[in-house]
Amino acid sequence: MSRVVRIAANTFREAVRDRVLYNLIAFALLLSGAAILVGQISVGIERLVVVNLGLTAVSLFGVVIAIFIGIGLVSKEMEKRTLYTVLSRPVRRWEFIVGKFLGLTGTLFVNTFFMAIGVFAALLYVSHKFQSSDAWILVALFFIVLQFLILCALALLFSSFSSPLLSAVFAFSLFVIGSFAEDLRGFARMSRGLAQGLATTAAYLVPNFSAxxxxxxxAHEQPISAHLIAYNTAYALAYSAMAICGAVLIFERRNLK
Amino acid sequence: MSGSRKVTVTTSVLLLFSLASSVFLLRRLDQVRTSATLEEVLYLNSPKWVRRLSLGYTGLLADIYWTRAVQYFGSKHVTRATDYKLLSPLLEITTTLDPKLIVAYQFGANFLAPKPPNGAGQPDQAIALVEYGIRNNPDNWKLYYELGFIYYYMESKDYAKAAEAFERGAKVPNAHPFLRVLAAQMAQHAGEIQTARMLWQTAYATTQDDLIRKNAVAHLRALKVDEDITELEKLVAAYRQQTGLPPSSFNVLIGAGRLLGVPVDPDGKPYRLVDGRIELRNPEDFPFVEKGLPPGYEPGLPKFH
Structure with a gap:
């Protein structure tokens, strides 16, 4: 277990060294600019804009980081030949994959934490005080972190057998398709025969990012049900575990020579 | 068992378990978020904004919104809902994204115009939708036909506007010849049932869509029943006038030489004569009839044969 933690810590350090957290500067500029400007150009939607823009930016920045760091986790180690040094020590392949996954999700968690502080600071600036419904923003942020979990696992899965470019294409495509997952299930319900079977299988295999x-x-201060929080959490964990298992199975058999 | 094999077996079992879990959880999520996709529409209900945000991929997005409109209508219709507040915005977004999506105008108007529970009961929005479709597709005669149809089927039948819509459509190149006939019939306000029959026959003849055809057949069957019962009611009234009493059964009318045999509905089932009223034996088989329903009868959802 300590080997997994060490690999995760190294992955986190490497991401920080790669100046991944520099995106926070762009995020801070975007949000502070929006918070200051929106009050001057619009009426009554300051809070709405800050919440929508802030959470969307947290999500999109994180998605880009998850995909572009995730796809290089295995291939970069192979390119730099550091993978052979790691695996020549008593480190199992599955430990390497799981460690990398935890390191990347840790990076994204820290990134999201700082962005969340930015969102709440901007919200305080435009609203002058917090209200009880602002707590639901924390739930939205939690769901965004769950999205990152799934995306990191998928990026790692693709990078375990494909080139970085193709892995990025696959992961991004799945993100887009997953964002329309409920429509896909709608198509499945409406189709008949073989098409229904194929659409239903596809609908259950692609990640459900829309939920x-x-x-x-x-943003409209509507509460989120406890059931949704529980099911989404369990779903994200199950789906990530499935993708990580796939990555481990492929990586275990991969010829690294 | 070697270390690598152990890892493979354990990971495979875990993979299958997490796959099954994710499918199970997705099904639970579907139950928790029954109308979540559609609720999102409320947050972005400006068609212009949706168009801008589509980044040029308007065709695909229009298809998605059209599918959402169909699902929304279907899910509400099944529960015999009377409130369809999202239908109009959904159709507006769909047609703004793709103004050439003719089906959205055709079906959309048919979803919007009829009174609940058969539709949203919003004929004004239906007319606005089809007029928008005509502005963007002035050479499509089917849209003029839809427009005339809505004016004719509205609660207060607007014959003048229906005639005008059919007349405008008749001038479009390659328009169906029926449009001119319909325009003339509307102008005369004549023969309610005959006009309605012609409208539904045109609907049947000008579409390849199975659902529209079944709907047209159901309406034609209902018109036949309405027509039969109107004639039978005249006979009953004439008998009552002559004898001072309503006939106790069809056999009395047959005996009096007013009928040749027991009259039957389009399915071949005999009508019933109850206390001087003509009733259908199986009213649930004729969802759109206006006559022949037993007192207190609650119609179910339309079922197509």
Whole structure:
């Protein structure tokens, strides 16, 4: 277990060294600019804009980081030949994959934490005080972190057998398709025969990112049900575990020579 | 068992378990978020904004919004809902994204115009939708036909506007010849049932869509029943006038030489004569009839044969 933690810590350090957290500067500029400007160009939607823009930016920045760091986790180590040094020590392949996954999700968690502080600071600036419904923003942020978990696992899965470019294409495509997952299930329900079977299988295999997107709901101060929080959490964990298992199975058999 | 094999077996079992869990959880999520996708529409209900945010991929997004409109209508219709507040915005977004999506005008108007529970009961929005479709597709005669149809089927039948819509459509190149006939019939306000029959026959003849055809057949069957019962009511009234009493059964009318045999509905089932009223034996088989329903009868959802 300590080996997994060490790999995770190294992955986190490496991401920080790669100046991944510099995106926070862009995020801070975007949000402070929006908070200051929106009050001057619009009426009555300051809070709405800050919540929508803030949470969307947290999500999109994180998605880009998850995909572009995730796809290089294995290939970069192979390119730099550091993977062979790691695996020549008593480190198992599955430990390497799980460690990398935890390191990347840790990076994204820290990144999201700082962005969340930015969102709440901007919210305080435009609203002058917090209200009880602002707590739902924390739930939306939690769901965004769950999205990152799934995306990191998928990026790692693709990078375990494909080139970085193709892995990025696959992961991004799945993100887009997953964002329309509920429509896909709608198509499945409406189709008949073989098409229904194929659409239903596809609908259950692609990740359901739409259920994890509650930005619109919290921006309008609507509560999120406890059931949704529980099911989304369990779903994100199950789906990530499935993708990580796939990555481990492929990586275990991969010829690294 | 070697270390690598152990890892493979354990990971495979875990993979299958997490796959099954994710499918199970997705099904639970579907139950928790029954109308979540559609609720999102409320947050972004400006068609212009949706168009801008589509980044040029308006065709695909229009298809998605059209599917959402169909699902929304279907899910509400099944529960015999009377409130369809999202239908109009959904159709507006769909047609703004793709103004050439003719089906959205055709079906959309048919979802919007009829009174609940058969539709949203919003004929004004239906007319606005089809007029928008005509502005963007002035050479499509089917849209003029839809427009005339809505004016004719509105609660207060607007014959003048229906005639005008059919007349405008008749001038479009390659328009169906029926449009001119319909325009003339509307102008005369004549023969309610005959006009309605012609409208539904045109609907049947000008579409390949199975659902529209079944709907047209259901309406034609209902018109036949309405027509039969109107004639039978005249006979009953004439008998009552002559004898001072309503006939106790069809056999009395047959005996009096007013009928040749027991009259039957389009399914071949005999009508019933109850206390001087003509009733259908199986009213649930004729969802759109206006006559022949037993007192207190609550119609179910339309079922197509």
């Amino acid at each position: 994890l997107n509650v930005i619109g709901q919290v």
